[in-house]
Amino acid sequence: MKFTAVVCILILLKTSTAQPPDSLSSKIMKSGPNPTWNPSARAISEDENHAIPKTMASFIAEHMNIKVLAYSDDPPNMPPQNVNSKAKGVLLIDNRDNDAAAWFVHTVPKFLAYRGPYSWPASETAKGHMFLCLSFTEAHLNSVAKAIRYQEPFIYANNLSPELLTQHNELSNLATGVQIRVPPFLEHAKFTTKANQVAANIQVIGKHSKSYSDMYAKVLKNKLGASIRIWALSDTRSKSICKGQYQLRKVASPMQFDGVQVRREDDSARWAVVDGKNIVCLTTNDYKATEKQIPGAAVCLENAAPPDSLSSKIMKSGPNPTWNPSARAISEDENHAIPKTMASFIAEHMNIKVLAYSDDPPNMPPQNVNSKAKGVLLIDNRDNDAAAWFVHTVPKFLAYRGPYSWPASETAKGHMFLCLSFTEAHLNSVAKAIRYQEPFIYANNLSPELLTQHNELSNLATGVQIRVPPFLEHAKFTTKANQVAANIQVIGKHSKSYSASKVEACNK
DSSP: OOSEEEEEEETTEEEEEEOOTTOSOOEEEEOSSSOOEEEOSSOTTOSSSSHHHHHTHHHHTTOTTEEEEEEESSOTTSOOOOSSOOOEEEEEEEOSSSOOEEEEEEOOTTOOOTTOOOOOOGGGTTSBEEEEEEEEOGGGHHHHHHHHHTTOOOEEEEOOOHHHHHHOHHHHHHHHTOOOOSSOOEEEEEEEOOOSSOOEEEEEEEEOGGGOOOIIIIIIHHHTTSOEEEESOBOTTOOOBOSSSSOEEEOOSSEEETTEEEOGGGBOOEEEEETTSSEEEEEOOOBSGGGGGSOEEEEEEEESSOOOOOOOEEOOOSSSOOOEEOSSOTTOSSSSHHHHHTHHHHTTOTTEEEEEEESSOTTSOOOOSSOOOEEEEEEEOSSSOOEEEEEEOOTTOOOTTOOOOOOGGGTTSOOOEEEEEEOGGGHHHHHHHHHTTOOOEEEEOOOHHHHHHOHHHHHHHHTOOOOSSOOEEEEEEEOOOSSOOOEEEEEEEOGGGOOOOOOGGGGO
16 A cells, blocks of 8 residues: 555554555554554654654664564665565564563565664655564564564574574574475464553464465465455456355455555555454465465454444545544434434334335344345335435344334444435335345335335335346436435345356456
8 A cells, every 4th residue: 555554563562553655644553442543643754753663762773682683585775685585574582581572574675774773765655565563472482483484584683692592493493594394384373462451363374485375365265264355466367266165355456545545556565354353464475376486474463352332434425525433322322323314213203104124123033044135215205205225234223113222242343334315216216126135024114105106115015026037136326415416226136146246356
């Protein structure tokens, strides 16, 4: 990304930073139950009070009690050294009795000179970069050192003492350049960070050049036992994988990263997120066929507990819509966008007719294993030609006639809500698209007059089955809005269509 994403999990502190495009300003994320991005106090080029030089102070200026080992394929003050490895990082070990070590990983060439001075390479300002610093106890030194060894690094600084090397065999193998000659050529280590507030479970995967394995399609997907979404440079041969038990999807470029547009080709950061798990992996490999023979690493962070946040963001229609924090928590029944929008459903309104559907409705057992459809249709029964369609993803949510209640079990998960207003002329199109989802209807007070006027709405409300092809419905309409109307396309897919949902990333 044209961001310098700095993830520093310091000794007793976790911090992350991101740099906007062509800028030396950056954002920082500190560890805690609900970490968020905030502006850094200083530019990344400054050697005082920025997270990176503060974290690496004992490397930039020698500290008698901190022993170090630094590696890079393109180290500072030297020509490029290693065409086969992209590994860059520093190990720091406290030589005293307080059992502390840290591993700093980054992607910046010509960066971080041992014994200083601290200097940011100006040529890298326009690019995105990643930094990660993990604090851990010395008991995990061998695991970390072994994972680094599998990346076949070039070591440019090393003052590890003989005593440390004697205590930690894999650290000694790393420092002295002992070659890995026998399989397996993959190393998978697990440990927990050392932190006051929130420790993180870490998985480190080191991939040797002799493994001939793709870091994403073969290693990460299978080692983590999950589908993943990745952000890395790729070639035309390396596609998204949308079949099989575990899938791989390339995040579409450009993307928005904390409000700034990022293009893949300008980004040196590479990462993967794991579907259904609170895990993010920072990686060193591109997603290319040639990378199978290039060593690499994935450092995967998993929070011990997912953030339980009731905060939400809202985007309203307008000329330049942006996400803004909601004024209230989503659990509150006053002044939050959802209960305000759905007030005529939560408390019955004599002029608003409704139809609500969900595979897992409130105050009932789950109803429909074949459909995941959840939503509400609202129709103004007066003469002002107004209707709305509210779509969401929350089970056990939105009881008809209330009270408004947020299911606590869903707080740790992410959810989506969409509300479209339209004229009644589009009711049949919307109703037909809902029908193709084979919904379970749990609330319905539509009047006979409405059903007579709108045949597809009647078919939806009365459960008329779809028995003949085509089993796909593609409807188009325009929303009703004071400022900016939106063109809407709705595609309903029936179970008899036997069609996989198309994801844009699967074709990129």
